[in-house]
Amino acid sequence: MPIITLEGPPILEKAVRRSLVEELTRSAAKAYGLPEEKIIVLVRENAPDQVAVGGVLLADRP
Template sequence: MPFIKIEAGKINTTEQKEKLIFGLTKVASEVLNLPEDKFIVLLKENELDNWGVGGEMLSKVLRK
């Protein structure tokens, strides 16, 4: 089974998560020519303090 993993910051709504899972599955199914029910999608949400850019926490970078 193909496994799709997306790591991102906080995803705001359940509707956004549903659209993302649907869209990723649809495109991957079309590209790989496999049935959609064969795909597993994992959305991993990370706190912005757990990401670093240029030696700073992403939460601080985004506040600038």
């Protein structure tokens, strides 16, 4: 039941998203010594006005 949650900017290309969840799953399965079917990945995509770094929203960056 290990769960990997990703928070990041939107991933627009489906192929990139597919490879990413495959790779994360493979790495986690190996580390935990569990079959890949036990690994869950949640992909959260944040809009630029939902994230701030250093007190500045990404949407306000020059």
